[in-house]
Structures are given as C-alpha cells and as structure tokens.
Amino acid sequence: MRIVVCIKQVPDTTEVAIDTEKGILKREGVDSRINPYDLYALETALRLKEELGGEVIVISMGPPQAQAIIKEAYAMGADIGLLLSDRKFAGADTLATAYTLAQGIKTLGKIDLIITGMQTTDGDTAQVGPGIAEYLHWPHISYVTSIIKADLKTLTVTTDMSDTIETQILKLPALITVAKDINQPRLLSYKLKLKTENRAINIIGYNDLTKGEEEFFGLDGSPTQVERIFPPQHDIKREIWQGNAVKLAQCTIAKLKELRYL
Amino acid sequence: MSYLKILTDQCSLCGKCVEACPFNALSQNLQLEVNENCRLCGICVKACPFQALVIERGAKPTANLKSYQNVLIFAEQRGGKLSGVTLELIGKGRMLASKLGQKLFVVLPGDRTEKLVSELKNYPVDAIFVYDHKELAYFRAEPYTAVLYDLIKELKPGIILIGATQVGRSLAPRLATRLRTGLTADCTILDVKPNGDLIQTRPAFGGNVMAQIITPRHRPQLATVRPKVMTPAAKKPSHPKQVFIREVKPEFLDSGISFLSILPKPQETSITEAEVIVAVGRGLKKAEDLALIEELAKSLNGMVAVTRPLVEAGWASYTRQVGLSGRTVRPKLYIACGISGAIQHVAGMSGSDLIFAINKDPEAPIFEVAHFGLVGDFYEILPALIKELE
Numbered sequence A: 001m002r003i004v005v006c007i008k009q010v011p012d013t014t015e016v017a018i019d020t021e022k023g024i025l026k027r028e029g030v031d032s033r034i035n036p037y038d039l040y041a042l043e044t045a046l047r048l049k050e051e052l053g054g055e056v057i058v059i060s061m062g063p064p065q066a067q068a069i070i071k072e073a074y075a076m077g078a079d080i081g082l083l084l085s086d087r088k089f090a091g092a093d094t095l096a097t098a099y100t101l102a103q104g105i106k107t108l109g110k111i112d113l114i115i116t117g118m119q120t121t122d123g124d125t126a127q128v129g130p131g132i133a134e135y136l137h138w139p140h141i142s143y144v145t146s147i148i149k150a151d152l153k154t155l156t157v158t159t160d161m162s163d164t165i166e167t168q169i170l171k172l173p174a175l176i177t178v179a180k181d182i183n184q185p186r187l188l189s190y191k192l193k194l195k196t197e198n199r200a201i202n203i204i205g206y207n208d209l210t211k212g213e214e215e216f217f218g219l220d221g222s223p224t225q226v227e228r229i230f231p232p233q234h235d236i237k238r239e240i241w242q243g244n245a246v247k248l249a250q251c252t253i254a255k256l257k258e259l260r261y262l
Numbered sequence B: 001m002s003y004l005k006i007l008t009d010q011c012s013l014c015g016k017c018v019e020a021c022p023f024n025a026l027s028q029n030l031q032l033e034v035n036e037n038c039r040l041c042g043i044c045v046k047a048c049p050f051q052a053l054v055i056e057r058g059a060k061p062t063a064n065l066k067s068y069q070n071v072l073i074f075a076e077q078r079g080g081k082l083s084g085v086t087l088e089l090i091g092k093g094r095m096l097a098s099k100l101g102q103k104l105f106v107v108l109p110g111d112r113t114e115k116l117v118s119e120l121k122n123y124p125v126d127a128i129f130v131y132d133h134k135e136l137a138y139f140r141a142e143p144y145t146a147v148l149y150d151l152i153k154e155l156k157p158g159i160i161l162i163g164a165t166q167v168g169r170s171l172a173p174r175l176a177t178r179l180r181t182g183l184t185a186d187c188t189i190l191d192v193k194p195n196g197d198l199i200q201t202r203p204a205f206g207g208n209v210m211a212q213i214i215t216p217r218h219r220p221q222l223a224t225v226r227p228k229v230m231t232p233a234a235k236k237p238s239h240p241k242q243v244f245i246r247e248v249k250p251e252f253l254d255s256g257i258s259f260l261s262i263l264p265k266p267q268e269t270s271i272t273e274a275e276v277i278v279a280v281g282r283g284l285k286k287a288e289d290l291a292l293i294e295e296l297a298k299s300l301n302g303m304v305a306v307t308r309p310l311v312e313a314g315w316a317s318y319t320r321q322v323g324l325s326g327r328t329v330r331p332k333l334y335i336a337c338g339i340s341g342a343i344q345h346v347a348g349m350s351g352s353d354l355i356f357a358i359n360k361d362p363e364a365p366i367f368e369v370a371h372f373g374l375v376g377d378f379y380e381i382l383p384a385l386i387k388e389l390e
C-alpha cells in the first residue's frame, strides 16, 4: 500500500501571544514542531505499512525550514519525503493549501490512501483533508477512531459520532483524517535518525507542479482574508469572596437562591 | 475568472470531450456548451482531437457578488433527530438575514423527514428545502456534498452556515472546495456588513488569539459555527414558510463509502446537555476524590466535568473534558473547582450562564471569567456546600 501522510510544521501554541499594540502575532523565538495531530496520522500509516507492506510518503507544504519535520518523520519510519515550497504558495488558506497538496500528491504516481491529522494546532480548521479529497474526487471520512480491517482495495474504519459508533467500508483510493484516540504514536528512533540523516528530501516548487495557474496558489488562491486578530476578552462583572469555608458555602447558597437557581 | 473556452470554428462536434468529462459539464446540441459543473480539470482539453478547447485563465477568481443573496443553513439530523446546533444556526441566520433584508432558507437532507419538517416549521425560516432518501439517513461526505451543491447552484445564497460538528466539519470543507469558495471554521461570533460580507470571528492558535475573517471576493461565503455558542431560535410558527421537496438524483448517491453498522453508544448523557456542571481540575489530589465532586453534582442534579490534565492522567474519560480540545458547554450553572482558568479551558465554558469558581490562588485567571469567585480550598468548601444543600 502506498500511503501519503500530510504533515505540517506549526508553532508551539502554548507560547503564541499577541502583540496587542501592533495587533500581530508574536512568533519570534517560538519553537516549531510537527503538528501533534499529524503524529497519529503518521503512526496509522506506519502500522498499515507494517501489516500490508508498501511505502509511507510524507508531504508538507511550507517554507524550507519545514524540512526539519520531514527528517523527524524519517526517524519515525517514513520512507520518502516531499516538501512543496515556493514563494507562490505563501499566504495560502485551506482552499489553496488543499489545492497545492493535491497537486503535489498527483506527482507521486499511484497512491492508495492519504492520511491527515484531524486538525492543526495553529489553524485549527480540520478543512485541508476533506479539501484534498474533493480535489482528487476521492471519498473521505473524517475523525477515524480505528481501522478494523485493511487490504489493498478497502479500509474498514470506525468513527465515534458521540451518540453512535459507525463502522464504514471505504473504497480505495481514499482519504481519512484520524482522531487522537486511534493510536499512540511511536517515539522517534535514534537508530533510524542516524540511518536517515542523509536521506534526501524532494523539494518541489510551483514550476514543478503546473504552469500558468497562479491564481489557485498561495494568497491569490485564497478566498478568505484575515482582517484582524485580537486577544480574547472576557468582560464580566465579577465578585470575589474570601473567608472561611462555611461562610463561603453559605454565601454561595444564598446567591443561588437569590438568582433562583435553587 | 478562469473558464473553459470553446473555439467553435475548430469544433467538429465529435463528442469526445462530452464523453471524457467526469462532471457532466459539457453538452452538445447545435453547438458545444459548458455548464457550471465544469471544474477546469482539463480532461476535455486533452481529449479534444482538434484543439477546440482551451482553459482561459483570468486574473483573480471573483464571483458576481450581487447575484448571491439570502442565507442558507444546513439542518443537521442524524437518524431522524435534529441536532441542537440547527436551532442555533436558525437563530443566527435569522438575525443576519434580517439585517440584510434577505431571506432565511434551510436545507434538510435525511430519511423520512416529515416529522423534522414539521418541527422546523415552528421556527422563523422562509423556506425549507428537503432531500428525502433512505441513503441520506446518515451522513456520508459525497452524497451530502452532492445534495447541497445541487441546491446551492440554483439558489445562489450569499451566506451558508453549517454547524461545526463532526458532520459539519467534514461536509463544509468538501462543499466549499467544490464551490471554490472560502470557508471559515468553527466561528464563535458572526456579523454582517451592509455590503453582505460576513464577518467571521473564531479562536485560533489554541484559543490564544481571536481572528476576524472575511471572504470579500467570493460567493457564497461559508462558515461552520461552534455549537452551544449562538442563542437558539425562538419558536415562531406564524412566520410564513414554504416547503420544497427536491429530487434526489441517483448520481447524488454515488459514494465510495458504505455502512457496515451504526450502533448506538451506551448513552451516558453528554455534558453538553447538562444544565449544571461541577468541574474539577488539577487541584484534585487523587482520582478517588472525584467522589466529592460527584456528590455535589448529584445534589445539584448536575454532571461532573474535568480539565485536560485529568483526562491525560486517566482519571476521567475524554467525554468529560471541557475546553478547546474537549467539549464546549453552556450550562445554566458552572462551578469550577481547582481550575486555573487556562485559555484553552475557558474557551469551552465561558458561555455558561452563571460561573462560580473555587481556587486557593487569588490570582488564578479563572477569577476573571467567574461571576463569583471563592478564594479557598475546595476540599473544605464542597463538604460545607453539600451539608448546606441537605
């Protein structure tokens, strides 16, 4: 089975903050890493390869620095890495990102399955996976929680729909996005890391993909525009109470009664 | 806008392109014609022996913005039950439509939908479009996309709202891609400019940032809307409305997905439905102490929720997690015990009607969100509360 896994380099979101004066994101000095949700996608692919044989190809769209996460994927067991990098890809929203990735995937020959993370931690959209599937006219299932059966023609998967558990058979080629519950991603192997240190990463740009379709890529190809960003705000009139536990409990009950909660 | 150009002089009406087109976008009668199904894939260009087809690439893709009017919302149902977010979408959609002086439409794909239609008729919508078929009972990406695309092509709404549920977040991106238009995920605030631009606000970067997004050059504008954030529509059965039953063409149902089983999940009620929630965070010293939280929740007829570290420690199930990567809740009463108030947690509970917080640390950020903050140890306060309640 030839499997493509889409991985993205994201900033460590716990460190992202807003420069309130300038209204821009402070991203300097923030560490980058592989989108944590993509590790589940990669793990899913590696397990399928171990079961069925084949190849795991990781693909990412991003600046040249994103080679770092492809190296990481090599150290987990990915076989081939493809980086789509071009100034013309910059400023892409999910529509243009999905388009670019779909074009990149088309250069890879016959692919049986594409796996993406359920969402990124910077964009949080969960849109790129289904977008790629639509561009390729492949079926897709989002938020897969387990793969029950797999062969070269079909995948039997379950999804947890909060009120039901659904088991579906998916004809390949297809795309799935995987939920966090699907597995426990392996750690990066030091041995593999040494072994793959010099493995090449294919870097391709706009001219390798297609000619004369500038308007589908990057900013030009992005219908959505971020007008502004601002810090989340809570404007609530609040009361803070101090005192011993019994008094605090009594105040609480009195308040709940006053507001007719009791 | 890019389009498929037909050089009539060169065309011999051989029909090779019509056959090759995977989207039924070409037809020929007296001359070859291309319809809106065309996705500029270029397969016909390659199939044509006479070079009679070219893809003309324009500048930026823009739609004739003015021709897209009215608001369409997606009524999500699963196995014959309307999901709660649908009423929230109607509430918001009504407000946007009224502000623009436009109409509010609802599209409902499902199976045996009569009951749902009469339910929807209670609300202030102008028209309900129904696609009723056995195979639409449960969501699958391609049939639902095909059905909505069928309606949208004809209706040309300016704004489409879909719940940011598991279904909506799978459907909306597929649909937006087919429409080649913008989609903003998981909006928590929506408004509209007089020119019809939808102002979409959503948390990003793990809730550290709010982003305000518009789709100025494309129509329709699509947004998924976070459940439990918008106020549900009030009933208004007197509002005049029309119902249209739409044809489900067999090709809409083409799909690479088939169901093996749909099993009901052993149903503990979800915390998203609870009216009272007692939540606990890392202030909890050990898993057994959850009993104390349970006890208070029980005496208030509520449910227990937790912060993420407790789920990660294996002390509680993921279904109990409130926050950005957990559930969004909007109970009447939320009591936070030993929770610091990290932005990712707050994102999931700040819509609660009334918030109490108990924390030892007077500087804890949860006090900025709480209506009433109790500075103290919940291990002492909860037993006192439980006693008072008896």
Ligand SMILES: Cc1cc2nc3c(=O)[nH]c(=O)nc-3n(C[C@H](O)[C@H](O)[C@H](O)COP(=O)(O)OP(=O)(O)OC[C@H]3O[C@@H](n4cnc5c(N)ncnc54)[C@H](O)[C@@H]3O)c2cc1C
Residues within 6 Å of the ligand: A013, A014, A121, B206, B280, B281, B282, B283, B284, B306, B307, B308, B309, B321, B322, B323, B324, B325, B326, B327, B337, B338, B339, B340, B341, B342, B343, B344, B345, B348, B358, B359, B360, B361, B364, B376, B377, B378, B379
């Ligand atoms: C992308 C991303 C998504 C996330 N999603 C979520 C999410 O969905 N939900 C979520 O909850 N978190 C989420 N987090 C984690 C979040 O950032 C915080 O780490 C988490 O919410 C903190 O949980 P806490 O308040 O229980 O723990 P802490 O921050 O450790 O706070 C414990 C609090 O308890 C108080 N305390 C201790 N003992 C007592 C006592 N006896 N009585 C009273 N007070 C006491 C302390 O003063 C302290 O304020 C996410 C993080 C990231 C990066």
Ligand SMILES: Nc1ncnc2c1ncn2[C@@H]1O[C@H](COP(=O)(O)O)[C@@H](O)[C@H]1O
Residues within 6 Å of the ligand: A005, A006, A007, A008, A035, A037, A038, A041, A059, A060, A061, A062, A094, A097, A101, A115, A116, A117, A118, A119, A120, A121, A123, A124, A125, A126, A127, A128, A129
């Ligand atoms: N630039 C990118 N390069 C590679 N994969 C991506 C990129 N952006 C998104 N993805 C994939 O799409 C998934 C969903 O991303 P998002 O729609 O941004 O939440 C991620 O988990 C990745 O698997």
